Amino acid sequence: MPENVRARRSAYERVVRPALYRLGKGDAEVAHEQTLAGLRLLGRIPGAPRAGARLYGVPGAARTVFGVRFPSPVGLAAGMDKNGVALRAWPAIGFGFVEVGTVTAHPQPGNEKPRLFRLVEHEAVINRMGFNNLGSAALAERLAAYGDLGYPLGISIGKSKITPLDEAVEDYVTSLRRLYRYGDYFAVNVSSPNTPGLRELQDAGHLRELLTALHAEAAALTVSGLAPKPILVKIAPDLTTTAIDELLQVCTDTGVAGIIATNTTITRAGVAEHPLAAETGGLSGRPLTDVSAKIxxxxxxxxxxxxxxxxxxxxxxxxxxxxxxxxxASLVQVYTGLIYKGPGLIRQINRSLP
Known part of the structure; x- marks a missing residue:
């Protein structure tokens, strides 16, 4: 590892990260929102995103996956920038693509606070955010104002909490319809543990109905003049091998373009003794390293x-x-690692690509 990269990582971990952790008297969500605010300002500085991309990216790392050309295979996972407020800034720290959301048809505040917890010793996070977002109509308006971002944008769509499970299909379809012209691919989130009943949509019957409807809507939008867009499915790490195989068969049958593996886990393997382990929500970070690779x-x-x-x-x-x-994996996404290691991690991954 180059010495200057090692120093940058060290500076983040020794100075920047502790300062962020002190924001809001240690409230992890306050630190998250302040980070987004800072990145939003960075994105408004003329030339800053392009200069950062040159510093943190790597020439020649581009690859094409499900028909989309990615300037780098390292992307930002959904959940960090749900409402797309900092989209101009993410290339400045080396990301080759960004996934916004998860967004729902109805605006919703998410679950009660506190709902985001850092397990620092384990380089892990527990969240029960609950798809807090301004809604797909508001995101469409924001994306229209951005215009061309210059990199691929994924949009993660999910079910609104107020929508009954038997009406979930129309909820997803509504968001797809509103956002179709703006995304380069769409991720169907049926695996978050923080919306009651959502994970039931991973069952073969529910999933087949949902994906059939989404592809029908996409086909209709394509006929109206929009370019075809890949539809992916994001799965939970807690599925059995049999359940994964059934899900893959449905995805193959319905023309799904790819799988995102994985979402957060409801298990507490490796962190069970931590005082925050009893908090409900999905666990991400280091405890998922082995699980995600196996899946x-x-x-x-x-x-x-x-x-x-x-x-x-x-x-x-x-x-x-x-x-x-x-x-x-054809591409990878980072979220919790960015919290613990800072933008130096993205540069290191990019620079280590063959």
Whole structure:
């Protein structure tokens, strides 16, 4: 590792990260919002995103996956910038693509606070945010104002909390319809543990109905003049192998373009003794490193590599990203690792790409 990268990481971990943790008397969500505010300002500085992309990115790392060209295979996972407020800034710290959301048809405040917890000793986070977002109509308006971002944008769509499970399909379809012209791919989130009943949509029957409806809507929008967009499914790390295989069959049958593996876990393996382990919500970060790699490898093997995978979960150093690539991931996404290691992590991954 180059010495200047090592120093940058150290500076973040020794100075920047502790300062962020002190914001709001240690409230993790306050630190999150302040970070987004700072990035939003960075994105407004003329030339800053392009200069940052040159510093943190890497020439020649581009690849095309499910018909979309990605300038780098390292992306920002959904959940960090739900409402797309800092989209101009993310390339400045090396991301080759960004996934916004998860967004819902109805605006919603999410679950009661506090709802975001750092397990620092384990480089992990527990969240029960509950899809707090301004709604898909507001996101569409924001994306229209941005215009061309210059990089691929994924949009994660989910079910509104107020929508009954038997009306979930129309909820997803509404968001897809509103946002279709703005996304380069769409991620169908049926795996968050923080919306009651949502994970039931991973069951084969529910999922087939949902994906059939989304593809029908996409086809209708394409007929109206919009370009076809890939639809992906994001799965939970807590599924059994049998459940994953059933899900993959549905995805293959309905023309899904790829899988995002994985979302957060409801298990507490590796952190059970931590005082915050009893908090409800999804666990992310280092405890998912092994799990996500195994699931990516299983999907890659089961589909013979025909179904591209975006690997996410437990990327806290470059070797974790390479482990997912070696397991068969075409792209990777980072979220919790960015919290603990800062933008230096993205540069390190980019610089270590073959």
């Amino acid at each position: 990516v490898a299983h999907i890659h093997g089961e589909t013979g590599g025909a179904l591209p995978v975006i690997g996410v979960g437990g990327i806290v150093d470059p070797s974790d990203a390479h482990r997912l690539f070696d397991a068969g």
